[in-house]
Amino acid sequence: MEKKPRHRKKVNHLFKWLSPGIFVKRWLLTSIIGAFMIALGLAIWSNLTPVFRIFEFIFNTLDQITNYIPSHISGPLVLFLGLFLLLWGQTRTLGSITEVLKPDKDEELIDVLWHYRRLNKGTKIVAIGGGTGLSTLLRGLKEYSANITAIVTVADDGGSSGRLRREMGILPPGDIRNCMAALADEEKLLTELFQYRFTAGEGLNGHSFGNLFLTAMTNITGDLEGAIAKSSKVLAIQGKVLPATLEDVTLWARLEDGRVIYGESNIPDAGGKIVELGCNPTNPPATPAVVKAIQQAEYIILGPGSLYTSIIPNLLVPEIREAILNSSAPKIYVCNIMTQKGETDGYTVSDHIKAIDKVCGKKIFDAVLVQGRQPSPEALRKYAEKHCHPVYLDREEVEKLGRRIVKANVMSENRDSAYVRHDPQLLGKVLFRWYSNMPKSKFVKNSKQFLMDISRR
Missing domain, CATH: 3.40.50.10680 (CofD-like domains)
Structure with a gap:
């Protein structure tokens, strides 16, 4: 399959950031309004003197620029420069966040956010x-x-689940274990871990790690429902599993x-x-x-x-x-x-x-x-x-x-x-x-x- 050029991928990611439902644009606009109000508040606090001088400096600068470069050239140039600095700053900010949250860089942060939303x-x-x-x-x-x-x-009474049910007096965790593994973000690794069966050790032989994990959580939380809820948070489960x-x-x-x-x-x-x-x-x-x-x-x-x-x-x-x-x-x-x-x-x-x-x-x-x-x-x-x-x-x-x-x-x-x-x-x-x-x-x-x-x- 033909790969997309790098610049096209960058543009796609930019549009994803601006797409509805990502909850980014509203907070970016909120931040800009907040910065403007901070500046306005400081100006009012100092009797508007800085506002007058800032506008005077801006008008003088614009007058000088237009004397050398016509407004139909200098206007778009400054506009695009401002957009470039804004986008560059946002990209670098998001890049720094991505580097911390996803250091392996297997997937762009926007793709993760898009998928999640x-x-x-x-x-x-x-x-x-x-x-x-x-x-x-x-x-x-x-x-x-x-x-x-x-x-x-929760009617299972065979294998490891049946043994735990008889010996520990808990509800059988086997089917619940499989469902939790299936809904996990890191499904392959968690499935291998939860399905791992001990082949030696008195009392451990034949038990799966996932069953023992849920049994321990049940004893800690007091019931299987609580054990599933707490385990789901720890293991980043999408959705819910309920007996x-x-x-x-x-x-x-x-x-x-x-x-x-x-x-x-x-x-x-x-x-x-x-x-x-x-x-x-x-x-x-x-x-x-x-x-x-x-x-x-x-x-x-x-x-x-x-x-x-x-x-x-x-x-x-x-x-x-x-x-x-x-x-x-x-x-x-x-x-x-x-x-x-x-x-x-x-x-x-x-x-x-x-x-x-x-x-x-x-x-x-x-x-x-x-x-x-x-x-x-x-x-x-x-x-x-x-x-x-x-x-x-x-x-x-x-x-x-x-x-x-x-x-x-x-x-x-x-x-x-x-x-x-x-x-x-x-x-x-x-x-x-x-x-x-x-x-x-x-x-x-x-x-x-x-x-x-x-x-x-």
């Missing part, structure tokens, strides 16, 4: 789910808005053969069709901040993720269901690309929707996003060995359920392992394109121009 004017999004699916979604969404609230299930409930929730599933399986990690291994999902205690209260976020949301997204162990557990909280139902914001469900053994064997797109509707008792989302093209033959073979298959789009059944179908390519495939997953960038782009074409509720005020920019990408 645009994201902070972005759409108020609520993303609901858990597991790796939600963190993948957040990576795509954070390119378009910083006003993101991730609502995360769906602060109750110690245990999932149970009733299978078609009559068995009842307890524990989130045990349900997929039970080997049966799930006909009912519930939790103990029944009807746990929602975290108050979660309800408020849904009420203020301009866009609500469910999934992707494990249907019965990541998405539906959030909907077992009555206040969350009611808040989503009462919201006038556009709502979309991101359906999984592949079926999941032990949870959605043989499920079609409409089966996913029916499972969600059954828990909620009503239709809670307007549209479903479905993967457009099939994975490669190599990936299909590998998944078939694990008894997993692409989720079939039964269009007529989905339309009977009153859902709009958004079909698009949002998949990435690892050619080495033939592993299929949602692509964060493609997912974010498609979701915002659909949102920009939806009739907006009364809540949408600031994001119209932002969405027009997005639609042109």
